[in-house]
Amino acid sequence: IRRIFAVRNGNAACNILARFANGMSASVECGSKLPAGTEDMDRHEIIARRGVASDRAVDTQVPQSSIYEWTDKGPAAFTDVDTELFGLPNEQIWVVRAAFAILMKGELAPIWNQAAADMKKYADAIIKSDAENKPVTL
Incomplete structure (x- = not known):
């Protein structure tokens, strides 16, 4: 990313425009203002000159789970396919998968450390762009 422009509404919303090299x-x-206890939701969309691609079915706003379970303890849903991770929150699942990946492939x-440093740089640029109300060149 070479240039970022961002507008935020406190910690509730953020719109970002980025220009790549x-x-x-x-x-x-x-x-980020879902009601307390609500599962995180995301949708990824690519808008191109000749169409749109998305990781959701058409007109779907709520993510679908891979496995649904109805028991005497109430309903439960799982989206991961690794049975040993069932029951872990998504944030913990990604930590487990990342740790496993590093153990399997130390290089x-x-x-990943560089990617984390880059993300920090981008986050700082977003905050600066919003504060100064102008694009930030990286």
Whole structure:
């Protein structure tokens, strides 16, 4: 990412425009005011000159789960396919998968550390862009 412009509404919402080194652009819309206890929701969409691609079925707003369970303890849903991870929250599942990946392929560690440093740089640019109400060149 070479340039970022962002507008935030406190910690409730953020709209981001980004320009890549290859000249392509991206926009990101984030909202974070779901009711307490609500599962995180996301939708990824690519808008191109000749159409749109999404990771959701047409007209679907709520994510679907891979497995649904109705028991005397109430309903439960699971989206991961690794049975040993059932019951863990999504945040913990990704930590387990990341740790396993690093243990299996140690050369990923410096790559992922650099990606984390880059994400921090982008987050700082988003905050600065919003505060100054102008694009930030990286």
